[in-house]
Amino acid sequence: MKPAAIGAFFATLQAANPHPETELVYASTFELLVAVLLSAQATDVGVNKATRRLFALAPTPQRMLDLGEAGLVDCIKTIGLFRSKARHLMQTCRILVDQHGGRVPQERASLEALPGVGRKTANVVLNVAFGEPTMAVDTHIFRVSNRTGLAPGKNPLEVEQGLLKRIPAPYRLHAHHWLILHGRYVCQARRPLCDQCQVRAHCDLGRDA
């Protein structure tokens, strides 16, 4: 995709949705971290169902520790990989309480040092909670970036670096939400809805189809 097309691609997505937001429900940076950690290989809808009860019982790292791993498992047992996620979450809460005064750190290295928190989760927290123009490459962003020619890459890190280099600065803060929502609802994995796509004129695949 040529630079002019990239600008037009994001201008179109921005005009349709000027303030894109995550579909995960949360009321604090800690709850956001928990929701993102739980969302690996799970849908946002499924995570929101589980966290509604969990966050009422344990809205802080200390309250999560007080709830205990068995109580946590009981709240999240409908989510994939719930046992390992519960174990990681308890370890993460212990570190937040002991090393960060019960707060979620703003530094990438400290975030990635938390059990269960990888580069993608850290990127989401840095972007959504702390307003940094990071690019959390999930399955939707990986697919859309390759399919459209926006930032082709063989793995998530290559795509992340390509996106950060190619997306014009004014669009970088919200780009990851625009791309996730576009991939989830329009540029879908099995059957992209090119006929209904607002950015078709700028997309390498759709333009030539």
Ligand code: SF4
């Ligand atoms: S035109 Fe098709 S392939 Fe291109 S972004 Fe739109 S839905 Fe995806």
